[in-house]
Amino acid sequence: MGPTLRRPRRRRWASLLAVTVVAVTAGGALACPAGAAGTDVDFATHCIPPAIAGLPPIDGTTTANIAVDNTSPTVGDTVTVTYTVVTPAANNPTDLALPADIMTPTGKVTLGGAQTGDVTVAGPKKNDPVPGKGVFPSFSMTGTFKVTSPGAITLSPGDYNIHTSYILELDTPCTVTDPPAPVSETVTATDSTPVNNRAITLGSPSGNxxxxxxxxxxxxxxxxxxxxxxxxxxxxxxxxxxxxxxxxxxxxxxxxxxxxxxxxxxxxxxxxxxxxxxxxxxxxxxNDTTPVPDGSQKLTTTVKAGTLSMSQAGDAVSLSAVDFGKGGASAGSLNTVTVKDFRGGPAGWSLTGKVTDFTGPGGRIDAGKLSWTPACATKAGSPSTCKAGSAGTVGTSGATLASTSDSAFTGGEFTVDAGLSLDVPAFTPPGSYSGVLTLTLS
Structure with a gap:
């Protein structure tokens, strides 16, 4: 929701898979952002209602929170950011009640410290009904940024806009009165392995x-x-x-x-x-310059090397609900991952996963509570054989989902699955808890 002749550098592929467990719900589940959540911060906000409302600007206070999927990235990593407006400064500016799922929020997160700039974030068109002149509900927006510098990088909530699509298309932009807003989250980036920029070209692709x-x-x-x-x-x-x-x-x-x-x-x-x-x-x-015998024809073909790639059947998994007071295993299945190794070289591959804590209205469920039972299948004719990782805890440090070994000749197509189980504590407060499972192919 990263291999005698040394192993060639492997190309890294990453994927985010959102995992949600509905725990102890008597009615509808609340959608909560996944990731490591920062601190709720308050900041003065200047909001401008749509002109059709005939209202003056609104100066109020916004309460917001910034969450990230990785608080200890490496330079070159991509960090997913979730900007949650817990309490907007603006209300529904009209007497008209707004139905569900007509709000589309967008905004920016301000970076500071070791890396500066803005991260553009956007949310889905999803909201609870809003009565006339009622308070806008909490909403979340997500985006990503690539880490370019080592050190502490601060994240502060920035300007945001609430767009409503109901009868008319209306916008309510809200800006930070005294930017930047207080810091809600900090990530500490470390230096990555130096990038190898060496490259060669040939004057000719062939010769005698x-x-x-x-x-x-x-x-x-x-x-x-x-x-x-x-x-x-x-x-x-x-x-x-x-x-x-x-x-x-x-x-x-x-x-x-x-x-x-x-x-x-x-x-x-x-x-x-x-x-x-x-x-x-x-x-x-x-070129093979061996003369062709009389009455013969020499036939030549070329097999081109491909890449190591990964795809998955979906990016969200709903785990089974458990009861308040009982807790226990909230189970589900990983969306099938397909790995295609068409490089044709000697290097094998490894598919690993790590998960964030599960966050919800009652706090957190520790990432160490998620375990999996991997399974891997190899397509007939593949030179390599896929090996499933060991059953056990996933956690924030990660575990191997599947792999193939180095060999003189490798490659093939593989499908990877896993049974998932989240051990929910018995008296976890009711609500929806979400975490992000990151899969990395290297």
Whole structure:
């Protein structure tokens, strides 16, 4: 709701799956934002009713809360933000009662500290009925931002707008009177592993045995000795050369390729290939110049490598309700996740998950109360075999849902499922409790 010849760098894929449990409800469940909630803060707000209402601006107080799905991100991570207006400063400006589900809120969250800017957030068209001149109900809006700097990043509620679609399309914009509003939440970002910006291009995608191919590189360490080498699948061939990177980290060198089995060319710093200090492989084909016998025709085809990807059958799961005073297992099933490994290399993959605390009107249900029983199936013909993770607690630290092993040749298509169970304490206050399960493929 992130692998001899070292393992090639794996591409990371992340997905958010909202998980909701309806606990101890006698009537309808309240929708509450998922994630690690910050502190409720009050701030002066200036709201302008629609002109048709004929009312002057409203100066009041807004109570709001900022929640995030990850309070300890790494630079490069995407953080999901939920801005909840607990008590709006404005009321329904008309005598006309407003029916349910006609309000669409939008707004901004202000970032400060190590990273500045605004996060645009928006909410669904969903609300309880509002009587004439009645108080607008609480509403939530979500958005995301990418962490670009390490350190403490503060989040404060910003301006918001209430749009109503009933008979007329009307807006009630509300601005923070004295920005920024008080800080509601803080996330502390840490440095990520340095990004490898090394890259190579070839002067030609193919050549005859013994031909020289030009290799151009960028992003390498200035002054470093760079090895150029042929690759046959995942193994390095005997065709190598060296070049020195210039002051800007760029180079242009030549490599003579003799091995007819060559499928690509790499460039790397150090004594052996490293995905952290290398680039490639760039596809290269050695032409087979063996003469074709009289009366024969030579047929050639190419198989292109693909990517590692993940998709899921849905982004929300409703777990079964439990009774107040009894509690117990609130059960459900993870939406099926499909993993497609079409890279054709030696690296396997791992699908992991971690969950936030479940928040609701009565507080929290600890993330450690969620457990799963993984299952994994491999599509017939796949080179790799999928292995399900161990049954047990998911929690905030995470657990493995499924994986495949490194091998000389990997790939395939896989489906991953899991039974979910949230252990709800017996006297959890009635209401709807939600958490966010983040799945990461690497």
């Amino acid at each position: 045995p013994g031909d020289s191919v030009t290799v151009n590189g960028t992003g390498f360490t200035a002054g470093a000795t760079v090895t150029l080498a042929g690759r046959s699948g995942s193994a390095q061939t005997g065709d190598t050369a060296t070049v020195t990177a210039g002051t800007g980290g760029s180079f242009s060198g030549s490599l003579v390729v003799n091995d007819k089995a060559t499928t690509g060319i790499v460039a790397y710093e150090g004594s052996s290939w490293s995905a952290e200090k290398g680039a490639g492989p760039a596809a290269y084909v050695v």
